[in-house]
Amino acid sequence: DAKTTQPNSMESNEEEPVHLPCNHSTISGTDYIHWYRQLPSQGPEYVIHGLTSNVNNRMASLAIAEDRKSSTLILHRATLRDAAVYYCILRDKPNSGYALNFGKGTSLLVTP
């Protein structure tokens, strides 16, 4: 399975933009890039996903490098509620089924 690499932790000030990086240098052409996050004492929740083009939704934006070997999750204005562990996950059914392969993720701390 293609692997992802994320920083262990990042810190941001409230109301500032946050850029969470993810490296996936062994990504295959059929891998979708998904992001989930886990707020304290809750189950993980879906954030966004993409294949090649940049994506936006109400929660965040996903910027995908042209060679697809890296991506960045962008929170445009961090709030205290965004403090969570963020997971970058590659999904490609033919190789890895439908399960989510959580790694260690990035723990985001948001300070007032």
Added chain:
Amino acid sequence: EAGVTQFPSHSVIEKGQTVTLRCDPISGHDNLYWYRRVMGKEIKFLLHFVKESKQDESGMPNNRFLAERTGGTYSTLKVQPAELEDSGVYFCASSQATSVLSEQYFGPGTRLTVT
């Protein structure tokens, strides 16, 4: 619309006892997944149901774990007999489509403590 629910929220049992965890997926979701996070480790996949059939049980750690989904609605995960290393948080998730594009909705988890 109700989300994924799990029961109990917390269970404390002694080593050697049996525990049954329950998951109610979002209504209409054919896909149901079990995951767990044991102490200090990453969240790991256990198994995947499509309706009442086990699609993938490659993550089940051993035969002390038994998952069922009779009738394709709620699911139970039984641990018998429980061991200390089974302590952790067990998450259930559901999705509508059987697809890598389908968002998985997670429940709040059941915290299992084996003493």
